[in-house]
Amino acid sequence: MLHLPVGINTLDKIRSGGFVYVDKTEFAYRIAHKAGAFFLSRPRRFGKSLFLDTLHQLFEGNEKLFEGLYIHDKWDWNTVHPVVKIDFGEGGVRNREELDAKIQEILTINQQRLGIACQFQSNSGCFSELIRLAHEQTGRRTVVLIDEYDKPILDNIENPAVAREMRDGLRDLYSVMKARDAHIQCIFMTGVSKFSKVSLFSGLNNLEDLTIDSQYAAICGYSQEELEASFREHLDGVDLDRFRLWYNGYRWMGEPVYNPFDVLLFLQKGKVFRNYWFETGSPSFLIKLFQQKRYFLPDLESIEVGEEILSSFDVDRITPETLLFQTGYLTIAESFTRRQRLLFRLSIPNMEVRLALSDALITGYTAIDADKYAIQDALYQAMTTFDLPALHGIVHRLFAAVSHRNFTKNDLLDCEGYYASVLYAFFSSLNARIIPEDVTNKGQADLTVILENKVFVMEIKLIQAAEVEGNPALEQVRAKGYSEKYQGRPGMTVYELGLVFSKAKRNLIALDGREVRETSRPQHTPATYIA
Structure with a gap:
């Protein structure tokens, strides 16, 4: 079996035969060596969870996993931080009650892993207590990792009333982090969409958005250089120009990258050119939104938007352009300035x-x-x-x-x-x-x-x-x-x-x-x- 991670997975997988590894620990070092709150939006199946696992293993000091990688001789392996991880990637929730139950399960798993017993009964109270006690118990400030933070909302986006319930429930949870700032070393959140600060991030005014930061353009995905260096043997006989036209082209203000999921499935399925990433999700809600707004489809060839369109999403104000970009159907073709405003021209990636x-x-x-x-x-x-x-x-x-x-x-x-x-x-x-x-x-x-x-x-x-x-x-x-x-x-x-x-x-x-x-x-x- 061929495994194509973009971050650390486990030692046995990385070192065993048949596995290919692309070293992304330089990006992990840029984030982890300074305290702060960070957010990264990427489409589904782009390796966000694997990168979050990289940070998890790094902060817990699992040095053997990083031997031979960029970060190994640059990190203080004696500095270990407790990690609280919130992951909404698995399963789904259909109402507020199911969301609250899911959050309770996640918090219970963290308590068991850290050896902490929370006394507060509410989810927000338990989350707050968990952050504080983890710091007090270890003497090291807590790292908070949140994966697919927006999935409960997006899973219910076709039902605005339920989506609003999910948004409100998640806001109650995430608002805790601002109050516990003194106990937190680092916050790293991933998702598909970036909701406006008013709706979800009101307590995190210092949140640094890495989504369209050119320094982090290749944090997930494979550049052409990485692809040819790491997968040369596996791509033997493949027309690389055709491969690039089919699967490359995702841009976030930097070099274009391949979706790792496409690369994995292409090599696993006999090197057949077909739609691997697209088949894992349905754009049914997007099509309905197009019909509702009478969207003129030829406009997909020439979309120009401002920063606020790309970085702000909310249940009560959904624009096709924002949804297309954040879900990966459109990407940044170029940026330019007009009347002192930074604008972006979007295009279909590949x-x-x-x-x-x-x-x-x-x-x-x-x-x-x-x-x-x-x-x-x-x-x-x-x-x-x-x-x-x-x-x-x-x-x-x-x-x-x-x-x-x-x-x-x-x-x-x-x-x-x-x-x-x-x-x-x-x-x-x-x-x-x-x-x-x-x-x-x-x-x-x-x-x-x-x-x-x-x-x-x-x-x-x-x-x-x-x-x-x-x-x-x-x-x-x-x-x-x-x-x-x-x-x-x-x-x-x-x-x-x-x-x-x-x-x-x-x-x-x-x-x-x-x-x-x-x-x-x-x-x-x-x-x-x-x-």
């Missing part, structure tokens, strides 16, 4: 996420599941051969298959953005490059889709009537010269497409298209297909 997220969005926005793969194949064939009759038939059948009963509580199907969003999801699932609202000097095309060596400049219109004369969408593309910016590029073929949808029919009623030639040459006569 091919795994792009393809799998597109498939999930197709199902969520159309309720088409099994048939989507056949539609994708047919769409790819029609696009790459520019078969207009086939393309018209595919798009028409696609929207004819959408069950209107799935949208009876909203008027999403009457919005132009809905049709553009569904087309975006399908084009994205073909791994096409998509430019939404493609700006020219005369306006902007709704979508430009680049598939292999072909450029499709598209305009989409939604009209009230059941029929249309001509094609106003294609007429606009031609009149505004939207495709001119792509003409003359070596090896590229440029096409113009106009798609007209009807509110009355809730489907495509006209599709026009043409291949664009140099302006000095005769143009193809456009072919028009009217439903």
Whole structure:
């Protein structure tokens, strides 16, 4: 069996044959050698728990585990601190009573491990007493490690009332740490989302957020250098450029990294390229949020946000952009300053996420599941051969298959953005490059889709009537010269497409298209297909 930890696990696992180890103890040293409170947000399956285990073993002075590693000759192994560990990673809770019972179990385990018997009955009182007594009993200030601190909330995020109960219960627990500051050496918290200080961290004003600190960008995950140095033997025969495109690309203001879970499963499952990380979780709540807010899916290609969007999350104010970033479906492509404000441009990290997220969005926005793969194949064939009759038939059948009963509580199907969003999801699932609202000097095309060596400049219109004369969408593309910016590029073929949808029919009623030639040459006569 191949084990790919990002932190210390156990001595027998690290030293036994068949295991690969990536040394992350330099990050542990930066955190552990100074007192303070730290927070790290990373998506699920990114090695947060293993790094927390590293800190646990370090503070308890288990020197043998660190022999030969960066930190070994830099740490005072005679300095041992008691560790209180709160871990919500296992199991789930469905109401406040179950949360309180779970916390009680966790505190009991810590009491048994530290040899302490708390007298206070409330969870917050016991937690406070545990921190104080651990310090008094050992003479060393207590280290508090909290793993997956937000999981009880996120597990119930689709039920806001229950999620608020979880938030309030956790706030009661975490607020204890501020009052026991004199007894605490270090606090380290991990989670997927960072809730606002008002909702959960009101007592920890000095909390240092490492999430988008460039010095800690690679604290979890593998850089390209680490991957090639530590896994060279296991990756023999693997196309590393393809591997990088599939699984690398997660950025937190520093070098991009691989998700360790992807690396592990890829090597364990016969080096087959597939969606390993994405399959471990469902974005169902995200899709529902998109539908509720009528999210224009092509915007996924060009999201710009400020610091407050990336670092603040609450049950009462959930934005798709924050959720996408904190759960790993979007990552930081670049940062820049505009009007004295630090801004971030977000992007989908890699091919795994792009393809799998597109498939999930197709199902969520159309309720088409099994048939989507056949539609994708047919769409790819029609696009790459520019078969207009086939393309018209595919798009028409696609929207004819959408069950209107799935949208009876909203008027999403009457919005132009809905049709553009569904087309975006399908084009994205073909791994096409998509430019939404493609700006020219005369306006902007709704979508430009680049598939292999072909450029499709598209305009989409939604009209009230059941029929249309001509094609106003294609007429606009031609009149505004939207495709001119792509003409003359070596090896590229440029096409113009106009798609007209009807509110009355809730489907495509006209599709026009043409291949664009140099302006000095005769143009193809456009072919028009009217439903």
